[in-house]
Amino acid sequence: MFDSISGRYDLLNHVLSLGVDRWWRKSMVRRARRCRPQSVLDVATGTGDSAIALKKSGATRIVGADISAQMLKVAEAKSGAAGIEFVKADGEQLPFEDGCFDVVTIAFGIRNFERRLQGLQEMRRVLRQNGTLIVLELSMPANGVARNLYKLYFLRVVPLLGRLISRNSYAYRYLPRSVGEFPPRKAFAAEIREAGFENVKAATLSGGLATIYEARRR
Ligand SMILES: C[S@@+](CC[C@H](N)C(=O)[O-])C[C@H]1O[C@@H](n2cnc3c(N)ncnc32)[C@H](O)[C@@H]1O
DSSP, X not given: OHHHHHHHHHHHHHHHXXXXXXXXXXXXXXXXXXXXXXXXXXXXXXXXXXXXXXXXXXXXXXXXXXXXXXXXXXXXXXXXXXXOEEEEOOTTSOOSOTTOEEEEEEESOGGGXXXXXXXXXXXXXXXXXXXXXXXXXXXXXXXXXXXXXXXXXXIIIHHHHHHHHHSOHHHHHHHHHHHHHSOOHHHXXXXXXXXXXXXXXXXXXXXGTEEEEEEEXX
């Protein structure tokens, strides 16, 4: 699915999020930078915007991994991508040694995993001890009115614009469904703990439209 929408993905991302995805990524980079990392892995990196933004984390090694070859092609062609290693890999089975990254990030990706716990365990495996996991994911606002507006936008506007711009109606009907099926904050924080992390913190962004989770590898 991501192979087929790769050419229009960035445009749709910025249009559908009204540009706020850039702010959310900046929040992720700020958290990464606080860890003073040497090496960062961005899982499900897609067209590479997060990996490119992570250059500001101060890390000397940045790797972006994704299962979609076409998404990676778009990433590699970007001017900011110089110096970033892009690797085609399944996040549920990462081709990296144990403990080789200081920070692992994943933005709007974990929602798409078939075996989410397995993915989190893999991210833990490749992190060094006390390394940091940062997960950025779309979420539903808790407030009633905001939640209803959000549902209207996601269930009506997003599939329509998605179909018109990407010509792939399935992908943009899948998007709201995948957000709706993703576990609420407390439940996902519990999954992160189950995968072997501690100090799990969740912060809401833009009134709950997105949530950023940060956790330390045990
Ligand atoms: C919504 S896009 C997010 C891309 C990027 N992180 C961003 O912030 O724009 C989701 C990405 O997850 C990737 N993906 C889905 N399942 C994956 C898996 N098991 N392993 C690695 N990447 C995966 C898709 O190929 C796609 O590029």
